[in-house]
Amino acid sequence: MVxxxxxxxxxxxxxxxxxxxxxxxxxxxxxxxxxxRLKVPTLAERGKEATIKRIVETIHENIVQSSxxxxxxxxxxxxxxxxxxxxxxxxxxxxxxPGWRDVPLRxxxxxxxxxxxxxxxxxxxxxxxxxxxxxxQGVNNLVCFTLGTGxxxxxxxxxxxxxxxxxxAAELGHMTVNKDGPRCxxxxxxxxxxxxxxxxxxxxxxxxxxxxIKSDFLNFDEGKLFESLRLKSIFEAAxxxxxxxxxxxxxxxxxxxxAIANITNILNPKMVVLVGGxxxxxxxxxxxxxxxxxxxxxxxxxxxxxxxxGELGGNAGVLGAAALLWISTDRSC
Amino acid sequence: MVxxxxxxxxxxxxxxxxxxxxxxxxxxxxxxxxxxRLKVPTLAERGKEATIKRIVETIHENIVQSSxxxxxxxxxxxxxxxxxxxxxxxxxxxxxxPGWRDVPLRxxxxxxxxxxxxxxxxxxxxxxxxxxxxxxQGVNNLVCFTLGTGxxxxxxxxxxxxxxxxxxAAELGHMTVNKDGPRCxxxxxxxxxxxxxxxxxxxxxxxxxxxxIKSDFLNFDEGKLFESLRLKSIFEAAxxxxxxxxxxxxxxxxxxxxAIANITNILNPKMVVLVGGxxxxxxxxxxxxxxxxxxxxxxxxxxxxxxxxGELGGNAGVLGAAALLWISTDRSC
Numbered sequence: 230m231v232x233x234x235x236x237x238x239x240x241x242x243x244x245x246x247x248x249x250x251x252x253x254x255x256x257x258x259x260x261x262x263x264x265x266r267l268k269v270p271t272l273a274e275r276g277k278e279a280t281i282k283r284i285v286e287t288i289h290e291n292i293v294q295s296s297x298x299x300x301x302x303x304x305x306x307x308x309x310x311x312x313x314x315x316x317x318x319x320x321x322x323x324x325x326x327p328g329w330r331d332v333p334l335r336x337x338x339x340x341x342x343x344x345x346x347x348x349x350x351x352x353x354x355x356x357x358x359x360x361x362x363x364x365x366q367g368v369n370n371l372v373c374f375t376l377g378t379g380x381x382x383x384x385x386x387x388x389x390x391x392x393x394x395x396x397x398a399a400e401l402g403h404m405t406v407n408k409d410g411p412r413c414x415x416x417x418x419x420x421x422x423x424x425x426x427x428x429x430x431x432x433x434x435x436x437x438x439x440x441x442i443k444s445d446f447l448n449f450d451e452g453k454l455f456e457s458l459r460l461k462s463i464f465e466a467a468x469x470x471x472x473x474x475x476x477x478x479x480x481x482x483x484x485x486x487x488a489i490a491n492i493t494n495i496l497n498p499k500m501v502v503l504v505g506g507x508x509x510x511x512x513x514x515x516x517x518x519x520x521x522x523x524x525x526x527x528x529x530x531x532x533x534x535x536x537x538x539g540e541l542g543g544n545a546g547v548l549g550a551a552a553l554l555w556i557s558t559d560r561s562c
Numbered sequence: 563m564v565x566x567x568x569x570x571x572x573x574x575x576x577x578x579x580x581x582x583x584x585x586x587x588x589x590x591x592x593x594x595x596x597x598x599r600l601k602v603p604t605l606a607e608r609g610k611e612a613t614i615k616r617i618v619e620t621i622h623e624n625i626v627q628s629s630x631x632x633x634x635x636x637x638x639x640x641x642x643x644x645x646x647x648x649x650x651x652x653x654x655x656x657x658x659x660p661g662w663r664d665v666p667l668r669x670x671x672x673x674x675x676x677x678x679x680x681x682x683x684x685x686x687x688x689x690x691x692x693x694x695x696x697x698x699q700g701v702n703n704l705v706c707f708t709l710g711t712g713x714x715x716x717x718x719x720x721x722x723x724x725x726x727x728x729x730x731a732a733e734l735g736h737m738t739v740n741k742d743g744p745r746c747x748x749x750x751x752x753x754x755x756x757x758x759x760x761x762x763x764x765x766x767x768x769x770x771x772x773x774x775i776k777s778d779f780l781n782f783d784e785g786k787l788f789e790s791l792r793l794k795s796i797f798e799a800a801x802x803x804x805x806x807x808x809x810x811x812x813x814x815x816x817x818x819x820x821a822i823a824n825i826t827n828i829l830n831p832k833m834v835v836l837v838g839g840x841x842x843x844x845x846x847x848x849x850x851x852x853x854x855x856x857x858x859x860x861x862x863x864x865x866x867x868x869x870x871x872g873e874l875g876g877n878a879g880v881l882g883a884a885a886l887l888w889i890s891t892d893r894s895c
Contacts, residue, residue, distance in 0.1 A: 312862060370727050384828075386719060393830025394703050397863040400827040405820045405858050408740070417823075417858045487738045490750075494733040495717075495828065497726025525738050525750045529645060530730040 239303040241295075243288060244551025246351060247309045249273055249325025252284055254291040255544070256302070257551040259560040261362030263544070265295035277328040284334075285341050303558070304345030305338055306550035308354030315396045318348045324414075347553045351375075351546050352399065353390050355539075356383020358549025359502045361562035363540040372498045373539070374401055374489070376505035379414070380422040384496070402426065404491060406484045424484040427506055431458050433477045444473035464510055482514065486521025493526035493534055504539035511538065572636040574628075576621060577884025579684060580642045582606055582658025585613075587620045588877070589628040589635070590884040592893040594695030596877070598628035610661040617667075618674050636891070637678030638671055639883035641687030648729045651681045657747075680886045684708075684879050685732065686723050688872075689716020691882025692835045694895035696873040705831045706872070707734055707822070709838035712747070713755040717829070735759065737824060739817045757817040760839055764791050766810045777806035797843055815847065819854025826859035826867055837872035844871065 241264065246253040252271050256264045269287050273280055292299060310323045318335025320326070338346045349357070356373035359365045365373075369388040375381040380402025384391040392398055402422035403415050410419025411433065423429045435454060446466040450457040467478035489501055507514060515536060523531050539545050555561045574597065579586040585604050589597045602620050606613055625632060643656045651668025653659070671679045682690070689706035692698045698706075702721040708714040713735025717724040725731055735755035736748050743752025744766070756762045768787060779799040783790040800811035822834055840847060848869060856864050872878050888894045 382828075386724070391719070391829075393863070394832040395830065395862065395866045397830040397860055397866075398828065400830075400860055400863070403827045403860065404824045405739075406741070408816065408820055415860065483741065487741055491737045491824065492828070494736045495715075495731065495825070496724075497728065497730040497733075499727040527645075527730055527733055527736060527748065529728065530726075530733070533728045533730075 239301055241297050241302045242551045242554040243291065243302060243305040244354075244547035244549070245284065245288065245305060245307045246354070246546040246550060247271070247284065247307055247326075248351070249310070249323075252280075252287050253543075253547050254287045255547045255551060256291055256295040256297055257548060259552075259555050261548055261552065263548070264297060265291055266544075266547075267291045267294065271326075273326050277326070277332065280326065280329075281332070281334070281337060285338070288338075288342065299342075299344075302344060304347065304554040305342060306347045306349065306354070306553035307334060307338070308349055308351040308546045308550040309334070311350050313348060313350055313396065315348055315350070315392065318346065320348075345554060347550075349390070349550060349553055350381070350383075350396075350399075352381030353383040353392075354547075354549035354553070355381075355504055355545040356385055356399075356502070356549065357390055357552055358541055358545035358547070359504065359539045360385050360388075360549075361552040362548050363545060364502050364537045365500055366562070368500045370496075370498050371500040371502060372399075372401070372492050372496060373502040373504060373545075374485075375545075376426065376485075376503060376507045378426060378428050380426045384498075386496075401488060401492070404488050406487050421484055421488045425481040425488075425507075427460055430460070430463060430477055430481050431455055433480075434458060434463065434474055437473055437477065442473050445469070445471045447471065447473065460506055461509065464513065468513070482517050483521055486518045487525060489518065489536065490522045490525035490531075493522060493530045497530045498534065500535045500537065502537055502539050504541070504545050508538045514538075573634045574630050575636045575884045575887040576624065576638040577687075577880035577882070577886075578617065578621065578638060578640045579687070579879040579883060580604070580617065580640055580659075581684070582643070582656075585617055585620050586876075586880050587624040588880045588884060589624055589630055590881060592885075592888050594881055594885065596881070597630060598624055599877075599880075600624045600627065604659075606659050610659070610665065613659065613662075614665070614667070614670060618671070621671075621675065632675075632677075635677060637680065637887045638675060639680045639682065639687070639886035640667060640671070641682055641684040641879045641883040642667070644683050646681060646683055646729065648681055648683070648725065651679065653681070678887065680883075682723070682883060682886055683714070683716070683729075683732075685714030686716040686725075687880075687882035687886070688714075688837055688878040689718055689732075689835070689882065690723055690885055691874055691878040691880070692837065692872045693718050693721075693882075694885040695881050696878060697835050697870045698833055699895070701833045703829075703831050704833040704835060705732075705734075705825050705829060706835040706837060706878075707818075708878075709759065709818075709836060709840045711759060711761050713759045717831075719829075734821060734825070737821050739820050754817055754821045758814040758821075758840075760793055763793070763796060763810055763814050764788055766813075767791060767796065767807055770806055770810065775806050778802070778804045780804065780806065793839055794842065797846065801846070815850050816854055819851045820858060822851065822869065823855045823858035823864075826855060826863045830863045831867065833868045833870065835870055835872050837874070837878050841871045847871075 382401030407419035413420035715734030746753035
């Protein structure tokens with residue numbers, strides 16, 4: 230690998246997480262220390278041009294607030310929802326960003342900031358963040374599950390992000406775990422995401438409510454059902470044996486365990502890192518998960534595997550995006 | 563990579579497939595042309611020492627028959643059933659080779675033949691064979707399913723065999739495809755192998771016979787039920803709508819399709835190569851498989867994927883084992 234000496238001397242990089250709800254921008258040194266962080270609503274409903282303008286303004290403001298000299302910044306890394314054309318730096322389409330079709334975001338930001346820009350799938354960026362600065366430091370062979378509204382993933386092989394043949398790898402949420410399971414947003418039936426994502430869990434509870442099943446513990450606003458169901462309360466109620474939620478939560482954990490067991494048998498990674506809202510459950514999630522994986526994976530693969538919760542919380546994606554810039558330098562993690 | 567110049571000039575290598583039933587040994591040039599091939603029964607029931615002796619004698623005989631000068635042979639590659647300690651060249655345990663525990667096969671053969679010996683998992687060897695000389699020539703990112711008595715797999719990433727953290731990767735037959743499915747030999751429930759391997763298919767038909775379901779087309783020896791059920795006849799009967807076999811065959815294909823779809827979403831390979839007995843079905847297998855994968859995998863991942871049947875038939879493993887020797891030379895495929 231050719232080491233980029235000129236850029237190796239630079240001290241900072243910018244990481245951006247472009248989400249459907251918020252834009253987060255951070256200025257980070259190469260050790261992963263956040264110098265300045267900004268979070269603004271995406272306001273995606275105002276359209277593509279307005280959102281691009283907000284991204285640009287947020288990064289500018291981030292630089293100004295940080296007092297970092299632009300010449301000391303190596304570049305900008307963006308974690309964005311797919312499908313992306315990573316090679317050409319384009320967002321082809323984003324379900325949560327209405328009107329975004331084949332947007333050359335890399336070129337737009339390169340022209341604006343006159344620095345190197347790297348675009349990456351948001352789940353890959355989160356995996357890379359945990360690999361560089363979080364739970365996976367020094368681990369060259371890890372798989373990260375991003376457990377949020379949807380479920381994504383990132384695969385690190387030989388210390389590099391694994392992209393597959395045409396940048397479509399690590400769609401871990403779309404592993405079929407039950408061939409006759411519920412329909413998933415992707416069009417398939419019985420995907421992991423339909424069982425174990427926040428949306429999947431809430432949808433399945435909603436269906437049970439429709440079937441007339443009442444909760445023994447939960448109170449929620451029937452009108453704003455979806456919003457008023459909180460993951461934490463759902464898990465708490467389930468642990469008390471609640472009729473409405475316990476089966477749904479049990480299945481969510483069981484299928485996630487199966488997906489991790491499958492990854493364990495297919496990829497034999499050294500570590501599986503879990504990030505996202507559901508990981509707030511901590512050991513209450515990890516203990517049954519490990520049990521399921523132990524039951525299903527080859528013992529030698531299971532024994533050598535660490536299943537852990539990420540250490541960077543909501544910053545895994547932005548930190549990983551920022552760390553992308555150091556990859557071809559001697560400061561790479 | 564350092565190129566081994568001395569050995570690059572040698573012309574031949576030996577490939578051995580050590581199976582529970584047969585030992586196959588071939589002498590091959592670096593382009594994959596078989597100069598001489600020997601197949602002898604393993605006679606595993608006679609014990610470890612006797613089998614090792616048979617391996618040694620078969621290789622010696624193979625060299626003699628080929629008229630190749632030993633000095634022209636770069637070394638011996640062995641494909642063996644797992645679990646293996648590839649790094650130390652040891653067979654830890656082999657269900658089909660009674661009494662084999664921590665056998666340092668590499669060392670034994672190195673001492674006997676005074677040439678380089680490489681040990682590899684038999685399914686990885688088959689994947690490497692198809693990659694070097696068969697359907698996957700020039701494809702750097704492929705996944706091979708070995709569909710036989712059991713189901714194994716090999717994953718090629720960046721033109722190299724992917725082993726995982728401790729040589730346990732690519733156990734594709736032990737993907738859980740139905741959490742409440744039949745018990746598998748590995749101890750888990752609902753593995754792909756329990757549905758789509760030859761043994762899985764026959765076991766499931768046997769269970770249906772026990773339930774009193776009769777075949778509309780098949781005649782088989784009730785006493786020697788397992789042996790007399792032929793995969794080809796089973797598939798033929800199923801296609802005619804046979805009560806006994808059609809559901810079993812349908813599920814075997816459907817779950818194999820799900821497993822390939824999962825690999826497509828996880829690894830986004832350029833090619834999936836299928837080898838083993840069941841692939842004699844040709845397009846009758848491929849067409850419904852592709853349909854299942856299309857239904858379940860991300861479209862861009864599916865569109866860029868080739869699902870093919872291997873071109874080397876039963877020689878994939880021995881050819882791959884022989885090709886392992888060239889990996890660190892400038893003759894590597």
